[in-house]
Amino acid sequence: MVSTKKSRVYVEVAPAIPLPATSAQAYTYHVPATLRHEPEIFARVTIPFGRRVVPGVVVNVHRQRVPYLTKELTLLSPLQLTARQVEFAHWIHRTMRGGLGYTLRLFYPPAVTRQQSPSFPAAAQTVLTQPSPAPPLIANDTVVVARRLMSRFRRYLPRMEQAWRQSRQVLILVPEKWMLEHIARLAETTTAASRFALMHADLTPKQSTLIWHQVRTGNLQLIIGTQKAAFLPFANLGVIVIEEEFYSTHKLWDQYPRLHNLDISRVLAGIHHAVQVYATSFPSLRIEHAVASGTLPPLTRRPRLPQPRVIALSEAEQKQYLSLPSTFVRQLKSWVAARERIAILHNVRGVWQTIVCSSCHQAVRCPECNIAFTVHGPGLRRLQCHHCGKVQAVPSRCPHCHQEKLRSFGAGTEKIADLLQELLPASASLLRLDADTLRRPNSPLSTLKGGTVILGTTALFAALANQRLEHAVYLFPERGLLYPDFRSSERTYYTLVRLQSLLPARQPVVIVTRKEQLVADQLILTPTAFAERQLRERQHFGYPPVREAVIITAASATPAGADHKAIALRTAIEEKMTAGTPVSIRGPFSSFLTKRRGKYERHLLLLGALDTLTSLYASLPLDRVDVTPERIL
Numbered sequence: 336m337v338s339t340k341k342s343r344v345y346v347e348v349a350p351a352i353p354l355p356a357t358s359a360q361a362y363t364y365h366v367p368a369t370l371r372h373e374p375e376i377f378a379r380v381t382i383p384f385g386r387r388v389v390p391g392v393v394v395n396v397h398r399q400r401v402p403y404l405t406k407e408l409t410l411l412s413p414l415q416l417t418a419r420q421v422e423f424a425h426w427i428h429r430t431m432r433g434g435l436g437y438t439l440r441l442f443y444p445p446a447v448t449r450q451q452s453p454s455f456p457a458a459a460q461t462v463l464t465q466p467s468p469a470p471p472l473i474a475n476d477t478v479v480v481a482r483r484l485m486s487r488f489r490r491y492l493p494r495m496e497q498a499w500r501q502s503r504q505v506l507i508l509v510p511e512k513w514m515l516e517h518i519a520r521l522a523e524t525t526t527a528a529s530r531f532a533l534m535h536a537d538l539t540p541k542q543s544t545l546i547w548h549q550v551r552t553g554n555l556q557l558i559i560g561t562q563k564a565a566f567l568p569f570a571n572l573g574v575i576v577i578e579e580e581f582y583s584t585h586k587l588w589d590q591y592p593r594l595h596n597l598d599i600s601r602v603l604a605g606i607h608h609a610v611q612v613y614a615t616s617f618p619s620l621r622i623e624h625a626v627a628s629g630t631l632p633p634l635t636r637r638p639r640l641p642q643p644r645v646i647a648l649s650e651a652e653q654k655q656y657l658s659l660p661s662t663f664v665r666q667l668k669s670w671v672a673a674r675e676r677i678a679i680l681h682n683v684r685g686v687w688q689t690i691v692c693s694s695c696h697q698a699v700r701c702p703e704c705n706i707a708f709t710v711h712g713p714g715l716r717r718l719q720c721h722h723c724g725k726v727q728a729v730p731s732r733c734p735h736c737h738q739e740k741l742r743s744f745g746a747g748t749e750k751i752a753d754l755l756q757e758l759l760p761a762s763a764s765l766l767r768l769d770a771d772t773l774r775r776p777n778s779p780l781s782t783l784k785g786g787t788v789i790l791g792t793t794a795l796f797a798a799l800a801n802q803r804l805e806h807a808v809y810l811f812p813e814r815g816l817l818y819p820d821f822r823s824s825e826r827t828y829y830t831l832v833r834l835q836s837l838l839p840a841r842q843p844v845v846i847v848t849r850k851e852q853l854v855a856d857q858l859i860l861t862p863t864a865f866a867e868r869q870l871r872e873r874q875h876f877g878y879p880p881v882r883e884a885v886i887i888t889a890a891s892a893t894p895a896g897a898d899h900k901a902i903a904l905r906t907a908i909e910e911k912m913t914a915g916t917p918v919s920i921r922g923p924f925s926s927f928l929t930k931r932r933g934k935y936e937r938h939l940l941l942l943g944a945l946d947t948l949t950s951l952y953a954s955l956p957l958d959r960v961d962v963t964p965e966r967i968l
Contacts (some may be wrong), residue, residue, distance in 0.1 A: 344373050345405065347395035349436030350384050354592070356432040357956045366407045374411050377421060379443055381410035392416075392439040417551065417568045418441050419606050430949050431592045432960045438592065442566045442667050445540040446545035450614045478622060478631055479614040483740060484514075484835075485615045485821055487578075488521045494612055495526065498807050499556055501575025506558045506603075510582040512537070513797045518559050518578070534560030534567065562587060565599045572607035575600045580581050581829055587966050595963040597621065598834050598945075603788035618833045620825060620873070623866040624880040641831045643809070643859060647851035658746060661809075664758055664849050671763045671788065675805035679790045680834060681748050681914040682815065684769050685709040686723065688745025692733035699734060699741070701725050702748070705929040705964040751810070752790055768795045780834065796833055806845065807834045813850040816857050820966045821878050824857050828865055831858055883945045884967065887952050888959040889923070898923060900956075901937035908941070908951045918943035918951065926968040940967055 344366040349801040352359065364382055364805040366373060374380060374393050376929030382391045383406050387646045415636070418425070420442045425504045445751040477494065482488040495505045505544060507518060515533045522531055532555050553570035567689055577585070577600050585596040604611045613622055633912040646663045670677050690699045698707040701720035708718035710729065719726045732739050748756075752767045784947070789804075790796060815827035834844045848854045860868070873881045889900035901923035929935060936958075941948045945962065952960070 339781065342398045343400070345397055346374055346380070346393050346408065347397075348380060348382050348391040348408075349394050349434070349439060350382065350575075351390040351436040351440035352384070352436050355435035355956070355958075356428075356434065357954065359604065359931050360435040363401055363403075363405050367407050370408070370790060372411075374408070375415060376897050377416045378437070379412040379414050380408050382406070384407060390440065391438075392436050394775055396437070414443060420566070420568050422606055423566075423602060427592050427594070428946070429953065430960070430962060431594070432952070432957060433591050434557060442568070444544035446956060450592045463868060465641065469563055471758070476611045476613065476631055478618070478626070478634055480613060480618055480634055481614075482616050484578075484616075485521060487616070488518065489525065491576055491612045491614055492525065493908055494610060495557070495576075498573030498610075501573060502553070503571045503609075504550070504553070504555065504569055505556070505557045505574045505576070506564060506569070506572060507558065507578060508565065508600060509561060509578045510584040511797050512597065515559055515561075517800075522557060522559070525875070530555050531557035531559065533768050534558055534564035536563055537562065554736065558852075562594070562596055562599065565596070565603060569607065571593070571605065572609045572962075574612060575604055576612040576614055578614050578621065578684050578821050580613045580615045580919060581617050581832075583826065583829070583965060586963065588965065590926070593961055595907065597892065598963055616836060617829070617862070618866075619829075620866060620869055621880040624870055625871075640862065641828070641835045641839070641845045641858070642843040643831060643854075644856060645846045645848060645851060645859070647847075647854075648849050653849060658751070658754055660847060663845070666845070667755075668759065668807075668866070671759055676803065677788050677806040677808065678795060678804050678834070678837060679751075679788060679798060679808040679810060680793070680795065680830070681751050681790060681810040682749040682792045682830075683745055684749075684792055685747040686712040686749040687743035687747055689743075690718070690729065691743050692736060692738060692740050693743045694738040694740040695733060695736040697733065698744075703930060703933055706927065709747070710743060712871040722870050723932075745814075748790055748792060751847040755788060755790065759788065767791060768798050770794050793830065796837075799837055802837075805839070807838050808845045808847060809834055809847065810847050812846060812858060813848055813853050816850075816853055820968055821872075821876070822966065825869060828858060828860075846881040877942050878967070879963070882919075883948065883962075884944045884964055885945070885948045885952070886961040886964045887939050887943045887957045888961070889940065889953075890931065890936050890958040894929075894935045894936055897937040901939060904952075904955055905939055907955055908939070916943075916947070918947060924968075926966075 346363040346364055346366060349361045349658060350363055358765050374396060376393055376396060378393045380391050380393055383913055388409060397930050411720055416439065423440050424442055427433070431438070477491065479487050479490045481490060498505050509515060509518065512535050515535060518529070519533055532549070534546055538546070546555070550570040551559060551570060558564050558567060565804065577596055580597060580938070587593050600611055603609065615622070622631065622634070626634055647665070648657065648660045652660060667677065667757065689707040690710060691697070699718060700707050701723065703725055704722045705722055706720055706722050709721055711717050711719050716727055716729070718729055730741070733741055748767055748769055752765060755765055764787040766787060766789045768789060789799065809831060812827050812831065815830065816823055838844065846854055846858070871883070880885065887904065889904055891897040891900055905920060905923065912918060919942040920939060923937040925937055941951065
C-alpha cells in the first residue's frame with residue numbers, strides 16, 4: 336500500500352524585529368498541516384518568538400527534516416515582495432547592519448488584505464547572495480536649479496513625460512511632508528498623469544496598502560512621497576526626482592535605517608536602471624563636487640541668492656549685557672507698526688539652552704544620554720533632555736561640585752519671546768513656533784494677521800511654507816558657525832538660504848549677531864565663493880563630498896567596555912585592509928552624546944568609497960551604522 340502522507344514543510348523565517356546583525360537572522364518553523372497553501376519565499380508570516388508573537392519574512396522553504404523541535408507558523412499572508420525590493424532590502428541590510436527581517440519589514444504595507452499578489456520570480460531567490468553594488472552618479476543624471484518649485488517642476492516634466500510614454504513610473508522624493516501637496520497641485524494642473532498618489536507616514540493602513548498594490552501592478556504612474564515611498568514595489572521605475580536635494584531633512588536621523596534620500600535614490604536608480612533628477616533651489620556641496628569632477632552636467636545657475644543685512648551688537652551694548660541691538664529693536668517696532676509679518680529664527684528651544692556651574696564650569700546633564708539639559712518654563716521650572724525626553728526639576732546645587740553656583744546660559748525662544756513681549760507694543764501679536772508648540776492641536780497659523788511676529792526654531796520653515804512674509808531675521812547665527820563640526824558653516828549657510836526663500840524678491844534677511852567679523856567671513860559670500868572655499872577644505876581633510884563617510888558605533892555598559900570594543904573593531908578593519916586600500920580610519924572617539932539608552936558609545940569614522948567601506952565592516956560585531964552622517968564630532 337502506497338503512503339499518501341505528505342512530508343512536513345519547513346520554512347526559514349527572519350523575524351521582523353531588531354536583532355543584532357551578527358546573530359542568527361533566520362529561524363526554522365514548520366508549516367501546519369491545516370494550511371491549504373505552502374508559503375512561498377519572501378511571504379509575510381506571523382511566528383511565535385520567545386514569549387511573544389511577531390511578524391516575520393520567509394527566506395527559505397524546504398522539506399528536509401531538522402534534528403530539533405520546531406514551532407508552528409501561526410498566520411500566513413499572501414503578500415510577497417518583488418525581486419527588486421529584495422535586492423534593495425539586502426543592500427540596506429548589508430550596509431546598515433540591521434536585522435534581515437527588520438529590514439524586509441520596511442517593504443510591506445502595514446495592513447494585510449485578501450488580494451493575492453502575483454507569483455514571485457524564481458530568479459529572485461539568488462538575490463540575497465548576489466547583491467548589486469551601488470552605482471555612482473551616472474552621466475544621464477540631471478540637475479535642475481530653479482528658485483521656485485513651479486519652475487523646477489516644469490523643467491524636469493519632459494523627463495517624466497518621456498518615462499510615461501515608455502510605460503515607466505516616476506518617483507518624486509521630498510525631504511519634508513509639507514511639499515507633497517504643492518507638488519500634487521502641480522501634477523494635477525500641468526501633467527497628463529491621471530493616476531498618482533501621495534505616500535507618507537500619516538496614511539492609514541488601508542490607504543498605504545491600496546497604494547502598495549497599485550504601485551506593484553503599475554496602475555500608478557507617479558508617486559510623490561517621503562522616504563517611505565522608496566520601499567514600494569515599483570513595477571517599472573524610470574525616473575527618480577530628489578526635490579530640494581540640499582535640505583538636511585533628506586537624512587533620517589534616529590529611525591532605522593538612518594539613510595539619506597540621495598543614497599537611496601542612487602541605489603534604486605541602479606536596480607531599476609532609472610534616471611535621477613536632482614531638483615533644487617540651491618545646489619548642495621555634493622552636487623557642486625559632482626559637477627566639478629565631471630560626473631554631472633554643468634549647472635545652470637539660477638539659485639535663490641542670500642541677501643543678508645547685518646545688525647551687530649555694539650561693544651557698548653555688549654558691556655551692558657543687552658540681549659538685542661537697539662537698532663534692531665527700533666527696526667522691529669517700525670515693521671510691527673506698518674502691520675507687516677516678520678519671521679525671527681532663533682534655533683534654541685526652551686527658556687535657556689542649559690544650566691552651568693560657575694565654580695566647576697560643568698553643565699547639568701541628562702544621566703541617560705549625558706547631554707546638557709534644556710531649561711523650560713515659565714521661569715526655571717523644569718529641565719528636559721531633547722534626546723530621550725527625560726524631565727526633572729532644576730537642582731539648587733551643582734551635581735558635580737555641590738556648590739550653589741548654577742547659572743543659566745544661552746537664551747532660548749521662550750526667553751526671547753518674553754523679552755519681545757516687553758519691548759513691543761501691546762497691539763503686536765507674537766507667535767512662538769518650535770517642536771513643542773507645533774505638536775499642539777489647533778495651530779494658530781491659519782489665522783495669522785498683519786503685525787505678527789513669528790519667533791521659532793527651524794521648525795518654522797515647514798510651518799510657514801504657505802504663509803506670506805515681509806521680513807525674516809536670523810538671530811545669532813554664530814551659534815551654528817561655532818558648533819564643533821566640519822559642516823557647521825554649510826548648515827548655517829543653508830539655513831540662511833532657506834530663510835531667504837520665505838521672502839519676496841530683493842528683500843534681505845536681517846542677521847543679528849554679536850560676532851560681526853565671523854558672520855562676514857563665513858556667511859556674506861556668493862554661492863560660488865562659498866562652495867569653492869568649502870570644497871577646498873573638504874579636499875584637504877578628505878571629508879564628504881570628496882569621499883563618502885560612515886560612522887560605526889560600539890556600545891557597552893561601561894566606558895572601558897565601549898573603548899575595548901571600538902579598539903577591537905578598528906583592529907579587525909585594519910586586518911582586512913590591504914596595502915593601498917583608499918580608506919582612512921579615525922577614532923575611536925566619543926561624541927556629545929556619550930550615552931544612548933543607558934550605554935556608553937564610542938565611534939569610528941571611515942572615509943572612502945561606500946562599497947569598500949561596507950566590505951570592511953561586514954560581519955563585525957558593531958552596534959550601529961550611520962551612512963552619510965549629518966555630523967562628525
